[in-house]
Amino acid sequence: MHELGIAASILESVEKEAERHPGGHISRVGVKIGELSGVDGDALQFGFEVLVKDTPWEPLTLEVELVPRVQRCSKCAYEFRMTDFDPRCPLCGDFASQCISGEELDIAYMEVDE
Amino acid sequence: MNRIAVERKVLNENQILAEQLRERYRQNGVLCVNLISAPGSGKTALLERTLERMDNSTRVAVLTGDLQTENDAKRLAKFGFPVKQITTGGTCHLDAKMIERHLAGWSLEDLDLLIVENVGNLVCPSSYDLGEAAKIVLLSTTEGEDKPLKYPSIFFKSELMLLTKIDLLPYVPFNAGLARENARRVHPGMEIIDVSSITGEGLDRWMGWLQARQKKPVAADS
Numbered sequence: 392m393h394e395l396g397i398a399a400s401i402l403e404s405v406e407k408e409a410e411r412h413p414g415g416h417i418s419r420v421g422v423k424i425g426e427l428s429g430v431d432g433d434a435l436q437f438g439f440e441v442l443v444k445d446t447p448w449e450p451l452t453l454e455v456e457l458v459p460r461v462q463r464c465s466k467c468a469y470e471f472r473m474t475d476f477d478p479r480c481p482l483c484g485d486f487a488s489q490c491i492s493g494e495e496l497d498i499a500y501m502e503v504d505e
Numbered sequence: 506m507n508r509i510a511v512e513r514k515v516l517n518e519n520q521i522l523a524e525q526l527r528e529r530y531r532q533n534g535v536l537c538v539n540l541i542s543a544p545g546s547g548k549t550a551l552l553e554r555t556l557e558r559m560d561n562s563t564r565v566a567v568l569t570g571d572l573q574t575e576n577d578a579k580r581l582a583k584f585g586f587p588v589k590q591i592t593t594g595g596t597c598h599l600d601a602k603m604i605e606r607h608l609a610g611w612s613l614e615d616l617d618l619l620i621v622e623n624v625g626n627l628v629c630p631s632s633y634d635l636g637e638a639a640k641i642v643l644l645s646t647t648e649g650e651d652k653p654l655k656y657p658s659i660f661f662k663s664e665l666m667l668l669t670k671i672d673l674l675p676y677v678p679f680n681a682g683l684a685r686e687n688a689r690r691v692h693p694g695m696e697i698i699d700v701s702s703i704t705g706e707g708l709d710r711w712m713g714w715l716q717a718r719q720k721k722p723v724a725a726d727s
Binding site: 393396397400401403404408415418422426427428429430476477478486487488490494496497498499500501502503504505 | 507508512513514596598629631632654657658662690693
């Protein structure tokens with residue numbers, strides 16, 4: 392239920408970036424949302440649309456890229472997508488692995504129409 | 506049309522503030538922990554027992570967050586340590602700005618331990634770094650064993666899990682082994698301590714954990 396606040400933070404970043412492009416219009420912002428970030432992509436999309444609607448920010452599209460949880464085996468360094476919370480390395484069977492992606496809550500890019 | 510790579514955290518402003526707080530804690534030798542759980546898992550009861558057992562050599566302060574009421578601050582103020590209530594007025598989590606604001610008036614030099622009791626919620630607090638050295642998640646025996654699987658983010662990000670209300674184990678259909686297994690599936694190697702704020706079981710281990718953690722360097726990321 393904090394997606395509206397997250398959406399507002401994204402819009403703040405857009406506002407900052409817009410200041411650097413006087414006369415331009417930011418039409419798209421891309422974010423990366425990790426599986427472990429605790430943020431729901433659909434709720435974020437909805438909150439963002441609500442914030443942008445009927446404001447000078449329109450047209451502005453939010454593109455959400457969902458990032459899966461990837462682990463790296465501590466023994467054989469194999470990288471694998473973790474499904475169903477099974478930490479075992481599918482290659483060597485070792486239980487020790489480290490999370491290398493899936494925690495993202497990042498703005499990746501913005502598109503500016505100059 | 507021009508695409509610009511931004512590569513910035515969505516919660517950049519919060520992150521910057523959190524890093525500033527972390528640096529202030531580091532400079533002043535303060536351990537800050539962030540207690541997170543569902544409503545009713547026993548955060549405040551645990552804090553009461555914790556403050557009760559704290560000897561005078563540890564200078565501890567508590568920030569306690571809730572949507573409404575000063576009830577928790579009143580409960581915790583009895584032990585003679587500085588306590589402040591953060592009333593969010595509806596917001597479902599604490600953020601770094603709220604912490605910074607409520608620290609005003611306290612001198613960090615005079616503290617060893619700052620305990621932040623987050624708003625009861627397993628989802629939103631996991632996204633907001635408060636500058637803490639460690640997040641601590643509580644799971645009680647009156648909840649489901651599968652909570653770590655349902656709310657993986659917070660169990661993944663927490664350094665320690667406290668399994669609370671273990672005095673109720675004989676009366677509730679809660680499989681503690683399965684709960685621990687689920688927690689470690691989400692977060693392999695996570696430390697887990699079983700506690701009861703009623704009988705006092707496990708509290709020595711918890712106090713020992715806090716004491717040992719004060720000697721460790723602050724985690725670079727949380």
